[in-house]
Amino acid sequence: MHRPAVAEAVMAAELAAVRPDLLSRFTAELPGARAAVLTRLWRGLAYDPLPWVAGRERGPEELTLRLRDGRSLRGPVPDPYATDAYVTVVRLDGEPYDDPARLMTALGVPHGSGLAAELDHSAVSSALSRAGRPAGTGREWPTEDWAWERRVVDGHPYHPNCRSRPGFSAADQLAYAPEHGPVVELRLIPVPAERCLVSGCWPAELRDGGRVLVPVHPWQAEHVLKQRGGPGPAARPLMSLRTLELPGGQHVKTSLSARLTSSVRDISVGSVAAAAALSAFGETVAAGTDGLLHITRTLGAVTAGSPDLAALLRESPRVYAAAGERVVPVAALPTTGLPRDPAWSARFARLALTVGLRLLERGIALEAHGQNLLVVLSASGEPVRLVYRDLADIRVSPALFGAQLPEGMPERILTDDVTALRRKLFGSLVAGALAATAGSGRALAAALADAVRQVPDTPHLAALTGEPLPAKALTLMRLSPGTPGDRWTDLPNPLR
Template identity: 60%
Template sequence: MSRPSTPDAEAVFAEELSVVRPGLSAPYARALPGARAAVLTRLWRALAYEPLPWIAGREADREGLTVRLADGRRLHGPRPDPYVTSDHVTELRLGERVYERPEALVGALDVPHGDAFSAELGDSVASLALSRADRTSAAVPGPSAASWAWEQRIVDGHPYHPNCRARPGFSVAEQLAYGPEHRTSVRLDLVAVDDALVTGEWPKWLRDGERVLVPVHPWQVAHVLDTPVQEGFAGRPLMSLRTLAVPDGPHVKTALSARLTSSVRDISVYSVRTADTVSAFMEAMTSRLDAPLHITRTLGAAGAGFPDLAAVVRESPDGYAGEGERCVPVAALPLTGLPEKASWLAEFTRLVLTVGLRLLELGVALEAHGQNLLVILDRAGSPVRLVYRDLADIRVSPARLARHGVPVPELSGRIVTDDERALRRKLFGSLVGGTLGATAGSAAALGEALERVAPDLPRTADLPALLGDPLPVKALTLMRLSPETPGDLWTLLPRLLGGPGSS
């Protein structure tokens, strides 16, 4: 069967780079093999663990893992570790042919919706190689550096998504101008909106009389919006790319109608309408919890009534770090060198699971992945408190709140659920499968940390499921290959500790 040809993203990037930043051409070429391996490693994780409908079975042996496809072909690779983040898979063998490029492998698999996914994988490889090519001059943040300085040190993006650096629709020049890993500053524009939908206290400096000034990303202005803009202000892009830290000010989350990893990053009308209520509720919950957790308050949200033009302003997490302390996004922890110590990893594991389980028991499941969760380190580097930001995707259980005598907020929609499995998936998948897994870097290290801290964890009704059941994580590749299915899809990773569970 003939297949439509797609542009070679690596070559396209190389050609553009030779024009806009020729000095990076040679480092980019050197970074390509490692970038292919990084994306191939993430893809192999999906092929080894996700419930992809065209996989008939999996067989492990001393040499690795063989994946049996429904059409009879066999795909072979090394024995997988679902928590490894190194570039350890350099090739996979499909039948008699060896593949080093993930997009070529997906093309050869010839699966439904594979063409679009293959193109995204090629973009992910090229974009990741570009990011790695430009990291040599990145200085290590000093003791008093703002959290955004740590975020701009994060080069590889999502630790487990094959689309870890995919940015379809972004040229090389735009990536260099807007990508946080390129240590840039981005000037946002402003769009004046009459009769805007506003919740919370929209800042006075973002108003023009009765009109609301909505900050918009320059990529959005160039590719999506067709409306006059005013010159705005500069900010440092964070790892989400569309959220920026204003110097000595708040963080501003903009709509960016581009697909990054799995989702199109706009801001729904629902999110604008519920932002103030959710923020006030979570601020009250942290006070009730009496635990080392801070929530970055949403100061205001505004929009024009459609997802492509909206923004959220929230306080900076840096204000929760005291003198001599550092506020570091969890995704940046491997860059500090601290997780190499088993005792440090156990200390961190105890902190985050204690907070997460206690809050879940009360009725709130955080999506505590490495981007949303930050940790405050003391002078010695010990984790002492947590900061959580971006409340758009938490889950709230009215039944659990009521059992503990907590007033139920006036909320509806996707954020509200009493489904026990959905609540546990939200917290366990992000906090253990994402935050702790990527920080530990291997199933052995993560299992050891859990075993060390298990006796100290709160004895909640959710603890047996956490320690004894297989771990639910998002099936990221299945989600990209299932465009007809909205929402999250899930898979199960092997249990990290022995013993029966009780989910």
């Protein structure tokens, strides 16, 4: 078999220096981590519209990709909604590959070398995440936001770069990644108020006379800003890594100019300028859902004129939980064991589709993937309400909304293209959050079949049940660095 040389060796050497007790567990987790990344990559190779794939031939037990250069790539019949690592080896012209980075190198496609390096990092970072996972996960339900979010050990359920963190050493990941449960000491960088753009209400405790104190991630302070700043609050990282839970429960989203999964995680000046308007719009949207949906408010946002030095303060999703209830990120639901009950999965799907389709009728498409979407569980575990956070990537149709949009709404989220609206919702909610919660195409089909019988019949529902399911072509996007924006593919509809 083909084994990587660089990333594993580097990670092992770094662990030997900073956490030698994790080294043997890291090594033991490597095969499973490689398979997890290879499974995600195989999904992309099987379904993304890749220009160098000439055709696909599906047999009873194997899928064959015919490449335009005459070679063939064979692997298991894919389940585009599976979350288990079921792909352990694929064969390129008969040669077996169990390592995704080596496979991408061997394919020799345009921009493949860059993706190969990211896949290499994704696999070793996944192994480190698994090595550091807490024992006894699932036995007791936590109350803190960060404790729920550290349970999502494997990262994005379908992205081959699920744990790619180039620029982060082993020590960085242990110090800052949520799955390791660290406490992160934020830095406060003072900026003269006249140099800052503030949206909403920036709190007095983050001001110093005529200066605004901008919370900064310590990695950003050291590697990008090159200034230490003053001591800030001790916070707990959440799933996105650059968003952290502050003492008292509020969340702070910081700039982090590193490529994590697909994107560089900075905060644009435009998003700060629009923060208050989007937050007010979110309250209007939530008010029209009969209490089935809450949208967390942005309390304040600030930028010093650069995406490298900005921050947003948001309320915790926990403020929408009553006594005895839990607010759980959808990405963490599989750790509760609840989705193993098909009837529970159907009830959750019905709640999510009811809210998502109702908003879509009003011209609002949420990007309701497992990180942005949370569910309020009753004391007995029933899904009773939804909470949504981070409105930056929603889409809104001015024509369909039928009401006056607030001033300051960012132009990039506005569209009257129904296809774009459906892709945004169905690709994130159904092909993303619901699929990953179900864990397989068969389980997703069962949950959806029960749910769609109990939601109002609309043209959007007809499109959901009768057309292929849209999903972001994540592998194609990473192989298309010169093409901005989302690229899409069609997945087999589990209801057909």
